[in-house]
Structure formats: structure tokens, C-alpha cells
Amino acid sequence: MSFHWLLAAIVAAAIGAAASAWLWLSRRPQDEAVAGLASIAGMRWREFSRFVLDAMRHRGYEVDPEPVALTGTRPAEFVMHRDGRKWLLGCRHGEHAGLEPRTVHALENALLANGAAGAVLVATSGVGQDARRALASLPRLQLLEGQALWRELAPMLPESLRDEAATAASRQAGRGMRLAWLAALVAGVAVGLVAGPDTAPTTPAIEAGAPVAEVPAPAAPAPAPAPTGTPARETEASEPAPAASSPAPVAGMPSPTETAFDRSQVALAVAALPGITDAAWVSDSTLLVHLPGDADEHLPAICGILEGYPSLRASRLQLQPPPDSGQRVRFRQCQMY
Secondary structure (H helix, E strand, O other), X not given: OOHHHHHHHHHHHHHHHHHHHHHHHHHHHHHHHHHHHHHHHOOOHHHHHHHHHHHHHHOOOEEOOOOOOOXXXXXXXXXXXXXXXXXXXXEEOOOOOOEOHHHHHHHHHHHHHOOOOEEEEEEOOOEOHHHHHHHHOOOOEEEEOXXXXXXXXXXXXXXXXXXXXXXXXXXXHXXXXXXXXXXXXXHHHHHHHHHOOOOOOOOOOOOOOOOOOOOOOOOOOOOOOOOOOOOOOXXXXXXXXXXXXXXXXXXXXXXXXXXXXXXXXXXXXXXXXXXXXXXXXXXXXXXXXXXXXXXXXXXXXXXXXXXXXXXXXXXXXXXXXXXXXXXXXXXXXXXXX
């Protein structure tokens, strides 16, 4: 193997291995936490609070199982005790229950009014920057959210819910790793082409003082004799016939490699839409989309993604409902050929 192609293989392997390690070891746990917390946010309040209280007991708190009326403003929901001191537990539960500065200050007021040593604030959804800044100035308030919350709640949850979150994260990491290795292959080929040797012939160097041998020029080929009875005429050297050129690609049409890459981009973008469970190409012209509910409300967003890829605009959509929903599989097409 030539050196430049060996270098290209090393570059491609290094890029692919580094990207795969990051996706599997760092990004996959984050995606698992996001998927798991989305399932937790959809639970009923009583079921959610039971898991949170179990997690607090594992931390060493003695927890009153029922919410109590406290002096101050919610979200102080529960009272806990540890080492003879009172603690408060506040929860922001729900898919759209974002944490705002007023919630932080309300818990601070409840903490001061009830003489508590500190408080734990649990949030299953987004935490704004203003709320984070407010929490940073209040060391007695502990925020439990994101991956830290998932790590504490996961052992308390049903195994089926944990497996579902892990499967979704592994599937997402697998898609990212396939794209990473494709990009690594392209980068390796580019390095090999750039680092390749010059194809122009090189002239050997001549040592100073060495005699130069004269090479006689080749004799010109004798013209073919003219047929008898035909006057001789000057013959011209025939020019070589031009080599047949390969057909030029059709202008504006992507190559098969580009189309395959576009399909992977469309599948990733559709799978990332809110409410979409998964998306994958089952054939070159059919995109399978797993939906949790009604298909019609997700169709405009899916078609909006396909509009950005001219070669895939007319692809067929197989809208797959949940297995136990009783709904039928629907086929749609955003644009006709």
C-alpha cells in the first residue's frame, strides 16, 4: 500500500473511532436521560412523586409520604428530615413545566418561613438561564434535574421504562455512528488525494562532469508504396482517433452517494421532530415513520423536511401507529412526481 493511502486509512480510522467513542460514551447517556425524563414527565403526579420520594429515602432522608400545607408559597410539596433537621422537597413535574426564577424564590420563601435547613428542587423539564442564576445565589437550594435526576430515579422505575429509554438512545447513537464513519471515509479519501505523489514524470538528475551520450533520433517511417499505375503523392501522418469519452453526468441530479447521505439526513431530522418515535428508510423511496398518535398533525412538519431535498420530495411516507392503538397504517406522499 502506498504511503499516502496508508495515511488516509489512519486518518479515517482515527476520526471514526473518536466520533464513535464520543457518541457511545458521552452522547448516548445524555440521550437516554432525555428519553427517560420525557416518559417520567408524562406520568401521573402520584406515580411520579412516589418515585421521587423513594429516591430521597435512598439519599438518607426520612420523608413524610403525603404533601403538607407549609407557610410560604408552592412548590414546597413535602417535608423531609435528616439528622434532626427539617428539609423541604419541591417538584416541577410535566412536559412543559419549565423552571422559572419565581419558582426558585417561592421555594426560598417557604424555606425561610418554615425554618428548614435546606431544600431540594426536582425539575423534569427545561431549566432557564435566569432560574440557574437565581439558584447559584442560594446555596441552600439543591437542583436535581437532567442526567443527575435520571441516575437517581432510574433504579426506582419499572424495567420496561428503563429498557425503552436505553433502546432509543442506542438507536440514536447507532445512526450517528454510521454518519460519523461515512464522514471519516470521505475525510480519509480527501487526505489520500491531497497527499498523493505528483503524477508528472520526473527527469533523472545528471551528475556534473558526466559525459552525456547522444541518442540518435529515430528514423521516420517510410511511406507506403503507391499502387501500380497510381501517381505517387505525399502522404500525411494520420492523427490518432480521439478516445471515447465517458458520458457526462446529468446536470442537477445528485450522485448515488449524495442521495444516500440525503436519506440519512432526512431520517435523522424526522426522528428528531416532537412526537415522532423513530424514522428509517425501508426502501429507496419509502420512509417509515413511527408515530405515537394521530398521523395528520405530524404530516406538515415531515413534508417540510422533505421539501429541502429535491430528489426525495416525492418519497412515499409509511405512517406507522403504535402496535396496540388499533389504528391503521397510512401511506402519504407530500409531492407527486
